[in-house]
Amino acid sequence: MKIIVCIKQVPDTVDVKIDPKTGNLIREGLPVIINPDDKAGIEAALAIKEQTGATIQVVSMGPPQADVALREALAMGCDEAVLISAREFGGSDTYATSGIIAAAIRKLGMPEILITGRQAIDGDTAQVGPQIGEKLHIPQVSYVEEIQEVTADHLIVKRQFEDGYHIIKIKTPCLLTAIGELAKPRYMTVSGIVEAYNKEIKVLGFEELKDDLELDMIGTKGSPTNVYQSFPKQLKAPGTVLKDMSDDELVAAIMAKLEEKHVI
Amino acid sequence: MSKGIFIVVEQRDGKVQNVGLELIGEATRLKADLGDDVYAVLLGCGIEGEVNKLYHFGADKVILVDSDYLKNYVTEPYTKAVTEVVNKFDPEIMLFGASSIGRDLAPRVASRVKTGLVADTTGLRMAKTEQELQQEAAHGCKDPERALLMTRPAFGGNLLATLMCPRTKPQMATVRPGVMKKIDKDETRTGELIKLDVQFTPEDMNVEIIEAVKANKKMVDITEAKVLVSGGRGAGRDAYEMLRACADELGGEVSASRACVDDQACEWAKTEMQVGQTGKTVRPDLYLACGISGAIQHVAGMENSDLVIAINKNDTAPIFSVSDLGIVGDVKKILPKLTTALKKYNADKLV
Ligand SMILES: Cc1cc2nc3c(=O)[nH]c(=O)nc-3n(C[C@H](O)[C@H](O)[C@H](O)COP(=O)(O)OP(=O)(O)OC[C@H]3O[C@@H](n4cnc5c(N)ncnc54)[C@H](O)[C@@H]3O)c2cc1C
Numbered sequence: 352m353k354i355i356v357c358i359k360q361v362p363d364t365v366d367v368k369i370d371p372k373t374g375n376l377i378r379e380g381l382p383v384i385i386n387p388d389d390k391a392g393i394e395a396a397l398a399i400k401e402q403t404g405a406t407i408q409v410v411s412m413g414p415p416q417a418d419v420a421l422r423e424a425l426a427m428g429c430d431e432a433v434l435i436s437a438r439e440f441g442g443s444d445t446y447a448t449s450g451i452i453a454a455a456i457r458k459l460g461m462p463e464i465l466i467t468g469r470q471a472i473d474g475d476t477a478q479v480g481p482q483i484g485e486k487l488h489i490p491q492v493s494y495v496e497e498i499q500e501v502t503a504d505h506l507i508v509k510r511q512f513e514d515g516y517h518i519i520k521i522k523t524p525c526l527l528t529a530i531g532e533l534a535k536p537r538y539m540t541v542s543g544i545v546e547a548y549n550k551e552i553k554v555l556g557f558e559e560l561k562d563d564l565e566l567d568m569i570g571t572k573g574s575p576t577n578v579y580q581s582f583p584k585q586l587k588a589p590g591t592v593l594k595d596m597s598d599d600e601l602v603a604a605i606m607a608k609l610e611e612k613h614v615i
Numbered sequence: 616m617s618k619g620i621f622i623v624v625e626q627r628d629g630k631v632q633n634v635g636l637e638l639i640g641e642a643t644r645l646k647a648d649l650g651d652d653v654y655a656v657l658l659g660c661g662i663e664g665e666v667n668k669l670y671h672f673g674a675d676k677v678i679l680v681d682s683d684y685l686k687n688y689v690t691e692p693y694t695k696a697v698t699e700v701v702n703k704f705d706p707e708i709m710l711f712g713a714s715s716i717g718r719d720l721a722p723r724v725a726s727r728v729k730t731g732l733v734a735d736t737t738g739l740r741m742a743k744t745e746q747e748l749q750q751e752a753a754h755g756c757k758d759p760e761r762a763l764l765m766t767r768p769a770f771g772g773n774l775l776a777t778l779m780c781p782r783t784k785p786q787m788a789t790v791r792p793g794v795m796k797k798i799d800k801d802e803t804r805t806g807e808l809i810k811l812d813v814q815f816t817p818e819d820m821n822v823e824i825i826e827a828v829k830a831n832k833k834m835v836d837i838t839e840a841k842v843l844v845s846g847g848r849g850a851g852r853d854a855y856e857m858l859r860a861c862a863d864e865l866g867g868e869v870s871a872s873r874a875c876v877d878d879q880a881c882e883w884a885k886t887e888m889q890v891g892q893t894g895k896t897v898r899p900d901l902y903l904a905c906g907i908s909g910a911i912q913h914v915a916g917m918e919n920s921d922l923v924i925a926i927n928k929n930d931t932a933p934i935f936s937v938s939d940l941g942i943v944g945d946v947k948k949i950l951p952k953l954t955t956a957l958k959k960y961n962a963d964k965l966v
Binding site: 362364370379444446447449452468474475476477479480481482485486490491492493494496507512513515516517518519520521522528532539567574575576577578579580581582583584589590591592593594596597601602603604605606609612614615 | 630639687689691698700714715716718721722723725727729730731732734735744746747750754756768769770772773774775776777778779780781783821823824825826828829830842853865880887900901911913921922924930935936937938939940941942943944945948949952953956957960961964
């Protein structure tokens with residue numbers, strides 16, 4: 352059995368700083384991590400590997416520096432790592448990205464199980480997974496919070512909804528999108544880290560994939576959606592802040608505000 | 616020519632969900648600029664009884680696909696049905712709720728009909744200004760005056776980005792529940808019902824639902840509450856009684872920050888109570904933030920509240936920059952006193 356896990360390297364968004372003048376993200380010194388949902392996906396794949404002896408290929412599309420994320424996945428126990436990287440792919444939106452990743456997966460050979468994270472914390476779109484599934488013509492279950500059974504020809508998984516869950520049987524090959532609850536990622540081992548840095552990361556570029564791409568629908572130019580503008584969030588004007596007053600005075604101030612605004 | 620604003624209305628257990636009605640409301644606002652009709656697309660099994668409600672909240676037409684295959688939400692039959700709507704009606708705009716269903720369905724449909732999709736939008740408008748029209752045209756849009764501009768948070772809510780989909784139709788987006796406003800219900804409104812017969816085959820049911828379970832606990836929907844008393848780490852792990860007592864006096868509900876929800880030892884804070892980027896978007900009349908620092912991801916979910924009052928012991932807490940009234944003090948002392956004052960106020964009002 353083969354499993355492919357798609358991962359993305361993302362900035363740790365808690366620490367994001369915005370340049371107040373330009374409104375752009377200050378990327379300098381920004382820590383990068385494997386996207387949390389993707390990391391849960393890696394862990395779930397490792398659990399299946401331990402159970403069935405499956406091999407795991409981990410795939411990431413991004414700039415050459417994304418190899419750091421791939422090496423971390425290798426150090427956790429994945430078998431092979433593939434970086435999809437080319438200048439032509441830069442600026443791709445989710446439609447374009449999923450087309451490129453789907454082409455890479457066909458090139459690598461279809462797995463029985465394809466896992467992506469539900470969403471990445473930098474974009475939060477949750478679109479790339481299902482769009483890859485569509486382009487590979489395989490069924491999907493998204494928001495997977497538990498994998499209950501794995502056999503050669505089907506899986507049984509638990510799919511989360513806001514108001515409950517479904518237990519779903521799905522035939523392989525299929526796509527699962529992982530949420531954080533699926534698995535708590537293990538740490539890298541020292542020997543794993545050493546091994547990871549000795550392994551070669553396979554690179555798939557434009558030349559390797561071009562025959563299998565919708566060439567007019569990749570990169571900044573071809574992506575169906577384009578950015579019109581981006582701007583830092585404008586927060587509403589702050590009101591009064593009361594301090595150095597007694598608790599009773601503060602409570603009276605709240606009561607006055609509630610009356611003024613007709614909440615009470 | 617592509618025409619019409621299409622809302623894929625979410626239903627669960629045969630009941631239309633609020634987010635669908637919110638999107639119909641937003642569609643009526645876009646219609647004021649675009650002029651196109653508002654279509655509600657309703658998919659399910661035995662759901663014709665819900666059609667009138669869609670007219671009451673602003674739909675001009677309802678496209679109904681009623682089939683056994685659509686009883687529970689399953690990706691492929693739903694994708695097939697919506698794709699058929701797109702192919703048959705050639706919509707200008709198509710919107711989905713950004714729920715765990717909409718976010719599964721919309722990307723599949725967008726990929727199948729080869730168009731762009733913007734996720735989790737919080738603002739929609741038609742291109743109007745000189746600059747907007749010119750940018751659309753520069754990106755290959757042939758009818759810029761029909762172009763939709765879609766705004767969404769990026770990088771954990773630190774940035775907002777406005778996107779366009781200039782060359783392909785429909786222009787598609789998912790929209791976060793709780794962000795758009797329903798229009799007032801008008802029970803005299805009617806519309807046109809279009810029943811669409813989609814030919815499903817057993818192969819479309821490519822997964823098998825072994826069990827469908829509803830959370831049996833009675834879930835409070837914090838997005839519906841007029842008042843939220845919201846607890847953060849500063850309110851403490853045993854804050855529930857204190858928050859609840861105050862919420863009761865105000866006729867409201869209790870919500871929470873993610874710090875509380877993630878904290879195993881903080882038992883009262885359940886996932887469905889979480890406000891924020893990865894929780895719910897709320898816009899109550901009053902949001903009372905108790906011991907919440909006001910991280911950007913939290914603020915993303917509550918900044919549209921009519922009135923925000925924050926109690927925090929740290930006078931530089933970021934929550935104060937989005938509050939109408941900031942109270943610097945110990946929430947564990949102030950909140951019980953406030954509850955007492957409210958009790959007295961409510962009792963006085965009775966006599
Ligand atoms: C990708 C991502 C998504 C996220 N999504 C969400 C989300 O949806 N919702 C969310 O809430 N967070 C979210 N977060 C987490 C967010 O960044 C913050 O960590 C979180 O909101 C902090 O919660 P808090 O304000 O309760 O806790 P803290 O930040 O620890 O703040 C506690 C506050 O209480 C005050 N305090 C302490 N004691 C008292 C007292 N006795 N009286 C008065 N005040 C007191 C302190 O001064 C402090 O300001 C997300 C983070 C990431 C990375």
